Amino acid sequence: MNDIYIIITASLVATTCGLLGCFLILRKMAMVGDAISHAVLPGIVLAFLFSGSRDSVTMLLGAGLIGILTTFLIEFFHKKARLQTDASIGVTFTWLFAVGVVLISLFAGKVDLDQDCVLYGEIAYVPLDIIILDNGTNIGPKAIYVMGTIFLLILVFIIAFYKELFLTTFDPAFANAIGISTALWHYLLMSAVSATTVASFESVGAILVVALLIAPAATAYLITDNLKWMMVIAAISGIISSITGYYLAVWLDGSIAGAIATCAGILFGLTLVFSPTHGLVFKKINALEVSTKPSN
Amino acid sequence: MNSLFEFFSFSDPNIRFVVIGSVLLTASSAIVGSFTFLNKKSLVGDAIAHAVLPGICLGFMLSGTKNPVFLIGGAFITGWISLVLVEYITSKTRIKEDTAIGLILSVFFGIGILLLTVIQKSGNAAQSGLDHFLFGKAASLVGDDLYTFAAVAIALLIAVFLFFKEFTLLAFDKDYARAIGLPVKRIELILTSLIVLAVVIGIQAVGVVLMAAILITPAAAARFWTDRVRIMILLASVFGAISGLAGAYISYTAPQMPTGPWIVIVISMIAFVSFFFAPRRGVVSRLLRQYTIRRTINDENILKALYQLGEENKNFFIQRYPDEIIRKRKFEKDNLLKVLKRLRAQGYVESSGNLWGLTEEGKTRGQRVVKIHRLWEMYLTTQLHIAPDHVHEDADTIEHLLTPELEAELERLLDYPKQDPHRSEIPYK
Numbered sequence: 001m002n003d004i005y006i007i008i009t010a011s012l013v014a015t016t017c018g019l020l021g022c023f024l025i026l027r028k029m030a031m032v033g034d035a036i037s038h039a040v041l042p043g044i045v046l047a048f049l050f051s052g053s054r055d056s057v058t059m060l061l062g063a064g065l066i067g068i069l070t071t072f073l074i075e076f077f078h079k080k081a082r083l084q085t086d087a088s089i090g091v092t093f094t095w096l097f098a099v100g101v102v103l104i105s106l107f108a109g110k111v112d113l114d115q116d117c118v119l120y121g122e123i124a125y126v127p128l129d130i131i132i133l134d135n136g137t138n139i140g141p142k143a144i145y146v147m148g149t150i151f152l153l154i155l156v157f158i159i160a161f162y163k164e165l166f167l168t169t170f171d172p173a174f175a176n177a178i179g180i181s182t183a184l185w186h187y188l189l190m191s192a193v194s195a196t197t198v199a200s201f202e203s204v205g206a207i208l209v210v211a212l213l214i215a216p217a218a219t220a221y222l223i224t225d226n227l228k229w230m231m232v233i234a235a236i237s238g239i240i241s242s243i244t245g246y247y248l249a250v251w252l253d254g255s256i257a258g259a260i261a262t263c264a265g266i267l268f269g270l271t272l273v274f275s276p277t278h279g280l281v282f283k284k285i286n287a288l289e290v291s292t293k294p295s296n
Numbered sequence: 297m298n299s300l301f302e303f304f305s306f307s308d309p310n311i312r313f314v315v316i317g318s319v320l321l322t323a324s325s326a327i328v329g330s331f332t333f334l335n336k337k338s339l340v341g342d343a344i345a346h347a348v349l350p351g352i353c354l355g356f357m358l359s360g361t362k363n364p365v366f367l368i369g370g371a372f373i374t375g376w377i378s379l380v381l382v383e384y385i386t387s388k389t390r391i392k393e394d395t396a397i398g399l400i401l402s403v404f405f406g407i408g409i410l411l412l413t414v415i416q417k418s419g420n421a422a423q424s425g426l427d428h429f430l431f432g433k434a435a436s437l438v439g440d441d442l443y444t445f446a447a448v449a450i451a452l453l454i455a456v457f458l459f460f461k462e463f464t465l466l467a468f469d470k471d472y473a474r475a476i477g478l479p480v481k482r483i484e485l486i487l488t489s490l491i492v493l494a495v496v497i498g499i500q501a502v503g504v505v506l507m508a509a510i511l512i513t514p515a516a517a518a519r520f521w522t523d524r525v526r527i528m529i530l531l532a533s534v535f536g537a538i539s540g541l542a543g544a545y546i547s548y549t550a551p552q553m554p555t556g557p558w559i560v561i562v563i564s565m566i567a568f569v570s571f572f573f574a575p576r577r578g579v580v581s582r583l584l585r586q587y588t589i590r591r592t593i594n595d596e597n598i599l600k601a602l603y604q605l606g607e608e609n610k611n612f613f614i615q616r617y618p619d620e621i622i623r624k625r626k627f628e629k630d631n632l633l634k635v636l637k638r639l640r641a642q643g644y645v646e647s648s649g650n651l652w653g654l655t656e657e658g659k660t661r662g663q664r665v666v667k668i669h670r671l672w673e674m675y676l677t678t679q680l681h682i683a684p685d686h687v688h689e690d691a692d693t694i695e696h697l698l699t700p701e702l703e704a705e706l707e708r709l710l711d712y713p714k715q716d717p718h719r720s721e722i723p724y725k
Contacts, residue, residue: 025391025392025395028392028394028395029394030392030394030395030397030398030399031339031394031397031398033398034398034401034402038505077571080579080582081520081571081572081577081578081579081582082577083516083519083571084333084336084338086336086337086338086339087333087336087338087512087515087516089338089339090338090339090341090342090508090509090512090513090516091509091512091513091516091564091567094506094508094509094513094560094564095509095513095560095561095564095567097505097506097557097560098506098509098556098557098558098560098561098564099557099561101431101554101556101557102553102554102557102558102561105552105553105554105557108552116427119409119430119505120409120413208402208405208406208409210398210401210402211399211402211403211405211406213398213402214395214398214399214402215399215402215403218391218395218396218399221390221391221395222389222390222391248410249410252410252414253413253414253417254409254410254411254412254413254414254417255409255410255412255413257406257409258406258407258408258409258410258411258412258413259406259410260406261402261403261405261406261407261409261410262403262406262407262410264403264406265399265403265404265406265407268399268403272385272389278389278390280388280389
């Protein structure tokens, strides 16, 4: 049962991240997603100190705010101080992450987090934290319910506001012209990314969540041109990475999150070579066909 | 306080080692990082930093020891592979650079974590301390390791010194570099190798996760103080060294603390101070300058309106009600009164009751603005052949900005015309 629990949790994380990752990639904001996933750390530690527990709504709200703050800081340094974007991202997230790690060390006794957990989570412990109802029935690990809720929220968010997200992603000028605020949807999306990061944090840690945000979406981007299909494929490839990753980790006796990221990378590599639409092999064949076709 | 004194007396040879080591590491990373920053490749530095982790683990797995030569070798190889992959993915597919960087960074890091956990469970006693590469530990820089890392750092400095001109040229004008026959590809190769090397040794101090910070944050901070490359790099290395020193001190006084994050916090603070308070480029000075300019424009627009009203009556010193000024040019009434009071304090206008009029100084300044406005309209129509009905807006801006030297040149160039394109008289002294 334990491996099923772990795989379900990982798949939920991977699917949620995959869906959001599609928008990040298409908006050329992959590195902002990376920055947010690092930057929520101080927020998590502080929320921990104030509320004394991990699974509070306050923490998710706090994370949403930190995500907005990160995005705002990056833009502030870029626009007001005229710092180039790449440096602006780099300076902002390393600083916030460093603050987070120092906070963890300072409050090591009070906060149930350690540096390793920050880096690669504790998904192996998911089956240990189970919910038992009053009548004594075991209804499975808590993490599944937390991640399941986040997954549903994100799914509803994307389905309900598909039009707005679609337009602000592909044609911001048109979206603005018909009265859809690009800034609003930009910040909403970033809050969704931070909330997901925080919820996934315990399972896969701050850095590997980036792998799940980017790799499945990038894989899907090499297969299809249709946004809806891209999200479906990203979700599927996230699930495949979770399953194969889990068994790789068991086989090697290593970190599950690390193995999932490895598999997501391998899956991307395979797609890069063999994708029927944008893969290298297919492109080569196409090029050959074109060059060998008799010119008339 | 005692420990502070003890530390900075450098009497303990261990402290001396750690200080020399971490200052060398952070300063050399900052110097090499300056070029990453100037090439707008900051996030590539981040990718390399994460990608060296699997290399370090592989180096350890293959050699079975923490011999720095193997670790550096492994790190160098995977760091390089990550770079090649980022470039390959960006150029061969439709995936954009930022996605490629994020992808390679996180996947390589994932592989590194997987290998690291496998090593940790393998029971090899030599592995303890390998996780220092995650968050850095300056205090572990002792003995033979230090010599290796110091040697690499010094080699980096020498390489930068030798190729300084080429690197600078490449950062600012690659096309020109190519045109004068520099082997651009080869120089880029050298620069990238230096970056990988800097990352490999820098992670000793701050760890892989935060390595990007000591590469680019010092450079970003230094950029705000100067426009000259040499000074910028010098400043960046000084900023880096300060943070390295701070890191060594923290490592010494609080051994359970991870050094890397503290170094990054110190260097980030230096950067934030620079972003906000650096003269000329900083946020505060920028806002201050904007405020001053806006104030000058406001002042001069009111003086101009009073002058133009005076032109209509052929008497510049008539005193008028604020409403009359507003009829000439739209101002907010409260704001107008506030500015009028400021101008009175500066001696440009006089008032009796609610009546306001120009003083001699006010007339001169208003006249100068009107003159520049009309000269500029003249210049745009006669020299640049822009239609007379298109020149007003432009002149409305330039009238506040033109320096006396340019003003004189404009007069000479146009040969003191009598009228502007709209047949208004241009007032000279």
